[in-house]
Amino acid sequence: MGEELINRSEKLGIMPTDIMWVVGGPQGGGIDTGASVFMRTVARAGYYVIGDREYFSNIKGRHSYFMVRVSDEPRGGLLSAIDVLVALDAESVFTHFQDIKRGGYLIVDTSTFNTKLEQIQYMEDEFKERLREFFSKSGIEPTVKGVIDYLKNNGVNIITMHYADLLQDVKKKLHDIDLPSLIGRYSNVVMTAYSTAIMGLPIDYVFKGLEDVFTGRRGKLLEYNKAIVEIVYEYAKPLKSSITLPPIKRDTRAIIVNGNEAVAIGKILGGLRFQTYYPITPAADESFFIEAHNIISLDPATEEAKALEKAGIVVVQTEDEISAINMAIGAGIAGARAATATSGPGLSLMVEGTGFAGMNEIPVVITHYQRAGPSTGMATRNSQSDLRFVMHMGHGEFPRIVIASGDHREAVEDAFKALNWAEKYQIPVIHLVDKALANSYSMVVWDLDKKSLKIDRGLIVTNNDNDYKRFKLTKNGVSPRSIPGPGPIFWLTGDEHDEHGHITEDPVTRMDMYEKRMKKLELADKEIPITDKAKLYGPENADITLIGWGSTKGVILDAMNMLGKEGYRVNFLQLKMFIPFPSEFVRNVLSKNQLIIDIESNYEAQAASVIREKTGIEIRHKVVKVTGRPIFVDEVYEAVKKILKDKDEKIILMKGP
Template structure:
């Protein structure tokens, strides 16, 4: 029987949720399973409810499901928050010490959710305590498994006599609960040990033996428990890594020869720069010859005082000849608008990785969104060329980050790489089979010899001018004003028009040269009864939905948009002109990509499925939405699943 389970661990922010989930994911991966994981959390340092969802399967999957097979509750709030999503026949693991906790005692839970739960409890006749919820779950076919911490921790204390019991409770409950869940699912303990070894490295390595001892006690404690879930190891002859979106982008940049990265700390972008700081030399095979040659140089990573400085420092590094990038999110990109326009005017190669989060303003700083698409496409006063690329999964994030550095230098313009928060903070198994021959660094047209008549902005047939690097090539001038071929300020109408056409013409070159597979991809048959359209982190979800509907006999395909500037108008028009029922799926209110399609192709997509809650889009809710559209012909469905 195929393995496909949803495992969720919940608890207070700062309570080790990430650690427990990472041990779980890596244990499963070591045992040969594919994993997808997503971290959801409040914009809060410590205390608010945080949870981590992991889908474990024996075949690759693209997205998460909203229904839960196993809920690991580290506190009472996790029980109250997630109990309605546990499926019949599923499992809840809970500590008996939380049984008497009442809903009104949860100081961090939002009042709106409390009100909805009170109404539900009142109608269903449920006592508003953890025990009341447990009794309700058991009456509805959910298996509730209890851990008696007092007994278990006494056993642990005997083995770890040098650790006092109070600190043990706070520091290790995440590993206790995670190990209990893997034990009752039949995962051999050796794989949990491997998961611990993957997570507890470096300065955390001293905690490894403590955690291994705890896991041994928990496995003994859980021996009598049998469940309907069985996870025997699977042998696979493949190389694979588990990465999140921030790490994937960082790896792509490192392999692409990045030399200078700037950032101002902002969620969820900052983790990318942290990773580069810690791993500015990555020993992943294959790597490019150029990257090997630069390994000893490392990468300069600068935390700036604000995002204005971040973009301007990256531009300065690009002018100086370094492969340069910055990473930001939400309000940070707003501060980078003027600097990006300067880079466009002066044809400076720079990459901006933009991690989309829920706005406007501060919005919901730790939640997902795809609502910045239109802004990114038009940011800046006046008109200047930029490439806008979006990644749909972690494999693409690695490849796109690599290519973005090439495009920035090849076409001498800003490249904006879009990664939404769901992709940034989610993890997945990535098969490491990247072809070394495809990883070639292209630095574009660079002049290193003095020229008597050197013109930095020379009018050329394709719009790309010879670029000089200070200290290595001829002298040139830069200004924020309109300029002539030398870079000198001018307001002459003829020169103005020539320079404008030169800059904008580079997009035509990029459109001709960049392969169509880097701009758009079609999955499934060329023509279909149902065409799903999406971009960013909806990719995996829509592939799963496509496969589900195909198994039911529907002819379904999926059009993934990757590049919005230059836009693959002809390809998109050709695909959508064959579609019988076209459904656009996005994490924004206005279905912005559908609007871009109408602008560029004249085709209006009438059926739109959107989500603005800030939570990830789930496979099952999109499936249900498509079936509803088939039945009722709804033109707009707003998705709501996820606490």
């Protein structure tokens, strides 16, 4: 559908809309709110949006920015070049000016003009030094005014906002508002509305965007913000922009969600009843969302579901991650659909508990939000470096499913399925979501058929059997599971055990139990559809195959389409499930003498090593990024072109401030 839109637009002489809008300012300065209003405004006007929040591990003060890609057709990733930069402070100008396109726009407050680079308090010293060198070589005065003059000379349009003057008009209109309180509270909406005004978006759409954001307790601020936007639109009337966003009529029903929210929605739809967490970035937001939206109404498939549909979900903030995993395991033993959510340092503490779940065949879902390590690493930055860790975490060997979502739609569906798989196969399921997906937003077409989302609780026994064997040896490795209360009594231990659960070190029993547990992976491999394990996009036979997983999906798809328009035959192999691994499917895709390029946000190209282990295929060309910033579409495109030209075996990506 996307290609058809482009072709139709080109035939009509209409250029498709595709812009990068960025707002920057101090952490705690309302960046998220301003970006949320903008995303919902343009979405209400019929455009597709992708957004990403980038921020330091800091409560207030350090630089934060929000990137939004706006297009008239679905896109998968962000571009590094900026069309419109909304700078809420001087640091935003210094940080992002080199990324503004020729012909792009900088919206800036005149009060920042005299700010010197040396006055920027929180900027990294290393970055400052690189800017000093650039200013010195380029003959640029190290002030915001100097940067603006440089941008003008390089074809960038400067839109100035006299913020102090505007505030005086706001004060006149809203006479009951204290002027000093306006300075920090409303600058985000002021500058955001300025950008929508110069791009020609009717004010009614901004009002709708405000109504979407300022709800609940924030509703009292709605009328103030609407009044401020009216004044901003008056200020912007004389201004014109070459970037326009005329409203588009669409009948599509869609939602804007980030990765945390998508996973939470999937768990809620999947019948989650017990969620634990210890606050950690970027995982905690998922549990916060569940707390706020835990009462659901579904078409119940069982009497149990009917009885529980109004009960909601118990969400527990534990004292640490050890308690979080053990409490979730306890809930799983008790018969509740249970999960926990964490990130790298937290998952490190969950290793022993996960092994206990593996030994005792307890269903539990662990949503693991990958961030940059090791140790604390960069707590608010992206990474895909935990793949090997989750595949092997825990001493000894025990079955687990490892699934990685590639976009927000998949995050909803995979979270739902993870709960089913955990109970059906009675094993831990680790759901991988990297930070770039967790903290990014996209517009998801909401056409899920709730009736097709069937809850499968697996093999449960409730009759009172005097000779009940919790770990009964079966052909497929799955034993009847008892729920305390209605079901028969059973025993659990961290030690090896017999069919009843009693401790044993008998070698024959040990072998029987070991094989019984591991058989579950053979069963899961047979029963789980290949589309849940891997997907091939593009032509079946291609000259170039790009490989990726997690948040690289949309980026690679966009780059693949760009290369396709230049005549290259390119396809994309998305890896979704790493245990059980779709070895045969992957081997078939990669055994056609094509150029193979692996793209990941880790240094060792871990997915490529898994492919080599499972298929014997060595992938020579690797594109990796470890800066913690998201991978941009143009980075992938440029890296592929460089490999085609120079045959590079490893390219390290660096774009993003």
